[in-house]
Amino acid sequence: MKYANFMILLHSESNDLVQFFYTHFKELPEQPIERLFGYEFWNQPPKNTPSYDGFTLLYKIFSATKQEAWLRSPLAQPVNDANILALLLPENNHIIRLFIRPEKYGCKLHATYSSDLENLIASWLEEDPAQRIAKAQQYCLSIMKEETANEDFIDNNCTNTDDYDEKYNLKHFLEKRGAKITID
Numbered sequence: 001m002k003y004a005n006f007m008i009l010l011h012s013e014s015n016d017l018v019q020f021f022y023t024h025f026k027e028l029p030e031q032p033i034e035r036l037f038g039y040e041f042w043n044q045p046p047k048n049t050p051s052y053d054g055f056t057l058l059y060k061i062f063s064a065t066k067q068e069a070w071l072r073s074p075l076a077q078p079v080n081d082a083n084i085l086a087l088l089l090p091e092n093n094h095i096i097r098l099f100i101r102p103e104k105y106g107c108k109l110h111a112t113y114s115s116d117l118e119n120l121i122a123s124w125l126e127e128d129p130a131q132r133i134a135k136a137q138q139y140c141l142s143i144m145k146e147e148t149a150n151e152d153f154i155d156n157n158c159t160n161t162d163d164y165d166e167k168y169n170l171k172h173f174l175e176k177r178g179a180k181i182t183i184d
Contacts, residue, residue, distance in 0.1 A: 004036065006084035006121060007061075008095070017052060021098075021111055022091045024050035031097065033116035036084075041099065045110045054100040054109030061085075086121055087111070095121050 011018040021028070029046045031038075045051070085098045095118040096111045124132065 004084055004120070006086050006124075008086045008088060008121060008125075009057075009098070010088055011090055017057060017109075018087065018089060018091075020050070020052050021087060021096055022089050025089065025092060025094065025096070025113070028096060028111050028113045031112035031114045031117070033114055033120075036114070036117065041112055045099070045101075049110045051108040051110045054107040057098075057109060058100055058107055084117070084121075086117075094118060 027048070027050055029041075029049060031041050035041065085100070086095050087098050088095055094113065096113050097117060098109055098111050101108045101110070127135075
């Protein structure tokens with residue numbers, strides 16, 4: 001693992017979320033660093049994993065970020081297993097990883113603990129801010145290069161058949177319903 005996206009949430013006075021996960025800290029499943037992006041931890045938490053209502057947190061994240069930067073990219077959705085939503089628990093000086101399940105599961109919020117992840121985040125926060133910015137820029141450029149390469153691969157290797165185009169083409173779909181469109 002070279003890079004990982006993360007957003008760390010800090011507590012506020014009388015924060016119910018922090019208190020909930022502090023109280024249930026010993027019940028949180030361990031997440032090995034090797035399986036940091038494992039789908040099963042995000043969407044299928046182990047049985048008896050404590051959960052919390054995630055709608056409020058999700059709303060606060062969208063409000064705080066104004067749906068910019070961290071949230072605008074599909075690679076950086078807080079309910080995506082490829083990103084780390086971390087929470088600082090000041091009472092026991094630990095950082096846990098939060099997961100917000102998809103809406104179809106009620107946006108339930110659960111957590112895992114990984115001492116390796118905690119150490120990675122702590123070491124990142126200890127780095128010089130200029131170094132962090134340089135690494136973040138390098139990461140963003142590598143992601144953009146990867147996305148471009150994937151798009152180029154699809155453009156060069158995945159052509160639809162005429163039958164597919166006739167069946168699923170948006171222009172064809174709209175014209176069948178009486179809409180006249182022109183594509184320049």
